[in-house]
Amino acid sequence: MTRMRTRLIVLQILVVSLLVVLVVRLWQVQVVRGREFVATATEFRTRDVVVPALRGEILDASGRPLVRNRTSLVVSVDRTTLERLPDGGAAVLKRLGRVLGMPPDKLKQQIRACGPGVTRPCWPGSPYQPIPVDAQATNREALQILERQEDFPGVTAEIQPARYYPGGSEAAQMLGYLQPVTQHELEKREGLKASFSGVDLVGRDGLEATYDAALRGTSGLRRVQVDRMGKQIAVEQQRSPVTGDTLVTSIDARVQSIVEKAVAEAMKNNPQSDGAAAVVLDVKTGRVVAMASMPTYNPSVWTGGIAEHDYQRLLSSKSGKPLMSRAIKGEFAPGSTFKISSVSAMVADGSPLRGTYQCPSSYNVNGRAFPNAGGMSLGAISLHTALVKSCDTVFYRAGFEEWQRDGGNTPKSKVKEPMANMARAYGFGKRTGVDLPGESPGLIPDRAWKRNLWNATKDEMCKRAKTGYPEIKDAGRAAFSKRLAHENCAEGYILHAYEAANFSIGQGDVLVTPLQLARAYAALVGDGKLRSPRVGWALFRPDGTLVKEIKPPVVGKLPIDKETRDYIRRALSEVTSDGTAAGAFNGFPMKEVRIGGKTGTAEVYGKRDTSWFASFAPAENPRLVTVVMVSQGGFGAESAAPAARKIWEGIYGLGKNEKGKRLEPALPSGRPVERLPVIKRDGTVAQ
């Protein structure tokens, strides 16, 4: 028995030491490394689900909605639930495809995770987020899914907010659209990462893009506790989303509607035209009252993910690139509408405001005859008449003589270039700074521009001058191109006399956008200050408190005195009665409200002329400026001026509708809304 007792003691020592090992290891795991395991456990146990905030609405100046939120039935699929099914959810997707009328393969693509080598359609968001597969489900489809949940595990149909555009295609380019945030944007926006998830959309163009940060609001975060299977069992922490701010714009929905109809009609009446744009500015404030671009499209195509063929249509030249706003991105030669700048330049450069100027039928520029349109010859006239009748030869001469004073083909070291500098003072050749993305700067073809262009192209030109164009088959054209290359190589840096003459009447290389022209006219007929136009007027919190008012900043002052400005304005006031637009405004009740304006007809090589009409009213004390541009619309008086007339009639309620009743004025006595709408605590607009 002693041996047995010895061995029992050995066993006891063994047992005690094993227990000691356990206690020591427990100390190590729970006390020494406890913190570390607590962190790991939290990571295992919780999932962060982003709760997107309701996006703020966009309202017009009176509080009428331009973009609002509408609830739509969204069918979503929870991928983790599907993956746990024996067949990986194939049968569920097949059934779902039958209900929604979509091929199951397409559904499968939509819910797969984006990653290297996997491009859209795919899901870029969190796998714990239900993945929307149909954002426009019908009640019937939703009921089919909800009533047979046993057939559709992991599939939900719920009401979610989606963007809705009460005006349809109106102001589409200005309002912009939403798209899911891209990886690239996520990386660029360091601070926003936390508030972004795959379900969040980002404003991609127009106001939605410019005011994205304010409109988006702050996403909520729900930290859910999940079990081993990823099933949610509790909510550990919740931060409610904060609805985005409401953007009140200076747009007047009724004027916008009138403008849209007017330009659409102008295009219809001129079947050769390939685009049109119109801008209505508040002269006193520099705010945008309406802005339209044709062709347009209905931005609701973006809601719930755009279909591939819709996307291609938006981008294609065949459909006229409806995505592009011609009002801010379209660059066209301004034609005679540009003469306000040339007259200002002449006066500022010393030409007498009330002097007389010769208006022959043709003016000789360096041995080349520059004729008036239609061979018009008026003899000795005032600048007033030169503007009213749009006499080109007065300006050819001014432009040519200015060019000569600067040294002609051998420029002085310091050139004055009064016309180019005046154009810059009117805001041409640079972006207006409007609160819309993607604006074009336009172009002022001065001597410096010519030289820079030559520096950039001379190597190629000089090479071509030697080698010619062997790839051009037509011997005549090849020879012509070679001669041109030789000429450009040798003297491409020289601003020629004909270019200076063309520039004086807004032809040649000069390019402006409709918005640039509108604000130039607003500066001229207003207080002489150049403003950076704004569409956004104010941002309000959802509870109605004002976040900030957006004021169009003054960015320049016209270098001409009030007398000159008034003189030009009075001259333009007669264009609609005695000048180039008299025909277009025939019968317009000028006694009620006089419209001032200037037509423009810009030649485009190989195309029909660009038709312009820049106008303002009331002529005596202008409150609004309206610029209409019809690309390939012919003469200014032919398509743009009639469209502008429609707009003015609508604003003042001057025309008659189909029933012969007088139209309701869109803006009573032509005054834009001057006070911000009041947003009540519940977010609705006080009437």
Next chain:
Amino acid sequence: MIQQAAVRRRSFASRAVGQGSAIRRMDGLLLLAVAALSIIGTLLVWSSTRSWTSVEPTAMVKKHVLNLFIGAALLMAVAMADYRWLKPAAPIAYGVALVGLLLVITPLGSTINGSHSWILLGGGFAVQPSELAKPALVLMLAMLLTETAARTDRPRAIGIALCLAVAGVATILVMLQPDLGTTMVLAVITGGVLVLAGVRKRWIAVVLALGVGGAMAVWSMGLLKPYQVARFTAFINPASDPRGAGYNSTQALVAVGSGELFGKGLFHGGQTTGRFVPEQHTDFIFTVVGEEFGFVGAVAVVLLLGVVLLRSLRIARQCDDRFGTLVAGGIVCWLAFQTFINVGMTIGIMPITGLPLPFVSYGGTATFANMIGIGLLQAIHLRDRSYGRGAG
């Protein structure tokens, strides 16, 4: 004889709890430790099963309490049985266990969690004969070694051979299920009892060699299921397959570790509620202790198990009967091995093996077997006391 007759005349109730009764003469500390572990176990089973959706939240804990009561009754019955019956009962117990193990491999057996270890009785009840084989084997080995003992205090070769044969049959049947954990428990019991019985050191060496050789043979002949191989691989390197075999080990370690010093409180363990650790009411119940009661609670459970083991060893030492000592020693080997493996696997120092934590884990047959083991210890203790008093 007169004394015994007097005892026999007393009522059952007074015999059970009265002055000088069996219960009063039992090892109280051992009973207390077992009771404490059972109560803690009940709370943990409740905590780990209340989030189940397949049954109502208290169904499992109710079943567990029922099992405990049956177990307690078995404990008492065995403890108060006449000690002299234990030796003759050994072959019967062994025979019953063997029949059970044989039935398991017939179509009557059922597979639960990859182990073909169960016989379903219907009504939601099932028995696991391999659990009952543990006390049965202890009894059988002790009996064989006592009956064949030589005067020299060393077991004779014939006894050792019989022991190995008896243990071998049971072990092979368990291996066929396959139940790696119980196989190891049976091997440890056999080795432990033989060593305690005074087998020569060279025999110990031979048995160890056979054990190692056998394990290697099992490994090389591919008798292990792939998941068992994976568990060992994962034990050596848990990061090798964190979603698969290493998953359990990692999750268990994280759950225990996240309990820190004082734990998150009963029912407040997030890992437990989320059921990240599998089999948390049975094999991995220690992770619930670790998470919800922290280091303090975990050590308390280990200490209580320590009390059980040390009191059992005390019973073994105090017993002057060779059979009793060997039975007590065998039970200590069994419970100590299972405790160390079970706790060790949740804290990353032992491979994942399907063994329950004695007195704490959910599981009917295991509870019965453990209670029978304690009953046997108490029976030895009682006999020892009465003999001791009688002698004094």
